[in-house]
Each structure stands twice: as structure tokens, then as C-alpha cells.
Amino acid sequence: MIIDVQKTAKLSKLTIPQEKAEYFEKCMQDIAQMLQVLSEVGEYHCDGDSRRVEMREDEVCTCEISRDEIMRSAPSSFKGTFCVPKTVE
Numbered sequence: 001m002i003i004d005v006q007k008t009a010k011l012s013k014l015t016i017p018q019e020k021a022e023y024f025e026k027c028m029q030d031i032a033q034m035l036q037v038l039s040e041v042g043e044y045h046c047d048g049d050s051r052r053v054e055m056r057e058d059e060v061c062t063c064e065i066s067r068d069e070i071m072r073s074a075p076s077s078f079k080g081t082f083c084v085p086k087t088v089e
Contacts, residue, residue: 001036003028 005025009016016024067080076083 001029001032003032 003025005021071077074082
């Protein structure tokens with residue numbers, strides 16, 4: 001499969017230096033080849049039973065600690081919910 005790296009870069013709004021174009025072309029060809037192999041394998045070699053998930057019964061548990069007691073142990077709370085530091089900007 002022939003891949004035009006500079007055209008792909010232009011469509012992706014990327015700049016690829018000419019000296020690295022050959023390297024990226026080889027990488028993209030390898031990826032395309034792997035995808036082709038995967039499409040040929042498909043689900044033919046998969047055993048249908050191997051994907052079956054064993055279901056279990058839900059068990060209802062009761063808590064011996066009251067909600068108010070749990071909320072009192074929280075470092076910070078607001079209207080019955082835990083306040084946690086923001087982790088995503």
C-alpha cells in the first residue's frame with residue numbers, strides 16, 4: 001500500500017520534515033498492514049463461547065453506619081455529598 005505522507009500531513013494540518021517523511025511512511029505502511037491482517041482474521045478464529053460473561057446475582061447489603069456519621073468523617077462535604085479536589089483542568 002502506498003501512503004503519501006506529505007498529503008496525509010497536510011490534511012491533518014501537520015508539518016513533517018522531508019528527512020523524516022520516509023520514516024513516517026514506513027510506520028504508516030506497517031500500521032496499514034497490521035489492520036489488513038486484523039480484518040482478514042475477523043471473528044473467524046474466535047470461539048463464540050469465549051466471550052460469554054458469567055452473570056451473578058446482585059446482593060443487597062445494609063450498612064451499619066449512618067449517612068450522617070459517614071459525612072461527618074469526610075474532610076469536606078456540601079449538601080450531603082463529598083467534596084473532592086478538582087483533578088481535571
